[in-house]
Amino acid sequence: xxxxxxxxxxxxxxxxxxxxxxxxxxxxxxxxxxxxxxxxxxxxxxxxxxxxxxxxxxxxxxxxxxxxxxxxxxxxxxxxxxxxxxxxxxxxxxxxxxxxxxxxxxxxxxxxxxxxxxxxxxxxxxxxxxxxxxxxxxxxxxxxxxxxxxxxxxxxxxxxxxxxxxxxxxxxxxxxxxxxxxxxxxxxxxxxxxxxxxxxxxxxxxxxxxxxxxxxxxxxxxxxxxxxxxxxxxxxxxxxxxxxxxxxxxxxxxxxxxxxxxxxxxxxxxxxxxxxxxxxxxxxxxxxxxxxxxxxxxxxxxxxxxxxxxxxxxxx
Numbered sequence: 001x002x003x004x005x006x007x008x009x010x011x012x013x014x015x016x017x018x019x020x021x022x023x024x025x026x027x028x029x030x031x032x033x034x035x036x037x038x039x040x041x042x043x044x045x046x047x048x049x050x051x052x053x054x055x056x057x058x059x060x061x062x063x064x065x066x067x068x069x070x071x072x073x074x075x076x077x078x079x080x081x082x083x084x085x086x087x088x089x090x091x092x093x094x095x096x097x098x099x100x101x102x103x104x105x106x107x108x109x110x111x112x113x114x115x116x117x118x119x120x121x122x123x124x125x126x127x128x129x130x131x132x133x134x135x136x137x138x139x140x141x142x143x144x145x146x147x148x149x150x151x152x153x154x155x156x157x158x159x160x161x162x163x164x165x166x167x168x169x170x171x172x173x174x175x176x177x178x179x180x181x182x183x184x185x186x187x188x189x190x191x192x193x194x195x196x197x198x199x200x201x202x203x204x205x206x207x208x209x210x211x212x213x214x215x216x217x218x219x220x221x222x223x224x225x226x227x228x229x230x231x232x233x234x235x236x237x238x239x240x241x242x243x244x245x246x247x248x249x250x251x252x253x254x255x256x257x258x259x260x261x262x263x264x265x266x267x268x269x270x271x272x273x274x275x276x277x278x279x280x281x282x283x284x285x286x287x288x289x290x291x292x293x294x295x296x297x298x299x300x301x302x303x304x305x306x307x308x309x310x311x312x313x314x315x316x
Contacts, residue, residue, distance in 0.1 A: 015214065017221040024160040024223070027097045027105025032086050032112030039082040046075030085117035092127040094159045106159045124159045128227065133178050135233055138185045140200065145237035148185045148200070152177045152215060153227040161223030169222045176218040177229070184211050190236065200234055207231065268292050 049072030056065025087107065089095055095107040099119045107113060107121070115121070135149045154173055156162045162169040184207065185200065192199035200207055208230050216226040272292075 015217050017218060020158075020161045020165050020221045020223070022103060022160045022164045024158045025105050027107055027115060029087075029107055029109070029113040029115050032088070032114045035082060035114035036086055036112075039079045039086075042075045042079030042082070046072040046077075046079060048072075049075065081117050082114075083117075085114045085119075087113050087115060087121055089113060092125065094124050094126050094156075095121040096124055096159050096163050097121050103160055103164065108159075122163060124156060124162060126156050126159070128153060128155045131174055131177055132232070133174075133181055136178065136181060136185075137237055138182050140185060140190045141187055142189045144190055145239065146185065146190050146200070147233065147235050147237055148181060148231060149233035150177070150181050150211065150229055150231050152229045154215075154219070155225050155227060156223055157225040158223030161221065166222045169224060172222050173219050173224055177215050180211060180214040180218055184214065190234070200231070204231060 049068050053065045053068030053070075053072055056068060059065075087095055089107050089110050091110045097104040097107060097115055097119050098121075099116060104116075104119060107115070108126070131152045131154065133150050133152070135147050137145060137147055140146050152173070156169070166172045188203075188207065189197070189199050191201050192203075198206055208228075211231070212226050212229040215229055219226065
């Protein structure tokens with residue numbers, strides 16, 4: 001394998017995105033079951049007081065009954081208002097809390113909780129996700145059209161940045177992943193052809209690492225962390241696939257022929273050395289040349305040889 005330790009990464013592979021203006025912080029929340037009990041008590045007590053107040057008004061009690069009706073109505077209203085603050089947070093998700101457009105904080109603790117009922121709470125998944133890019137046709141560093149597709153494993157790390165720094169962080173990740181794939185694919189050749197440089201086919205680990213680095217830099221401002229990215233489809237485009245296949249086959253044939261010739265020469269050397277060592281036959285230079293020629297024809301030829309019986313001498 002060629003040494004690629006000195007290979008230079010493509011310029012501009014790490015993109016500098018705008019710095020985020022918001023960062024995630026926790027929001028204070030009360031126990032949801034306790035606040036639900038308080039809200040229920042207020043509503044039930046308000047209903048009881050409302051019934052008593054209406055009864056007093058009907059009996060002509062006057063102002064006392066009116067005050068009971070007012071107090072009971074406020075208690076019922078307060079109970080219903082408090083119930084709007086009850087929030088259930090499931091494992092693997094968070095709630096981004098806003099009050100009148102201002103970011104208050106994020107609920108990450110799973111369970112039944114209560115926050116200010118006048119706030120809005122947006123659900124954001126913090127689970128690990130997969131994004132598979134479509135099979136994209138691009139030109140590699142040598143100008144050859146290739147097809148490439150990748151899988152990106154990512155997760156929301158900062159919910160505030162994911163919600164407020166971009167319009168749609170899921171779409172943002174998809175677009176930036178495709179952009180990074182196009183850039184990486186255009187920065188390296190499909191095949192190094194024996195040269196000491198990185199290639200998409202021969203250096204998958206290095207390319208995947210650089211791809212993860214570039215995608216991570218592109219989506220970091222959206223509060224997203226890239227766990228892994230990996231090329232899952234890589235091939236020449238159909239219009240040149242046949243020609244490239246013939247080129248690869250020719251290279252394989254040449255390499256095989258080189259190995260065969262190297263082995264044949266070694267066997268001829270060994271045969272001549274054994275004959276000389278055991279003094280089986282004394283060969284002059286012309287006879288050695290004839291033996292070498294015959295052995296190479298037998299060993300290197302890709303067809304079965306036909307024996308020829310020589311009834312004369314080596315010189316006839």
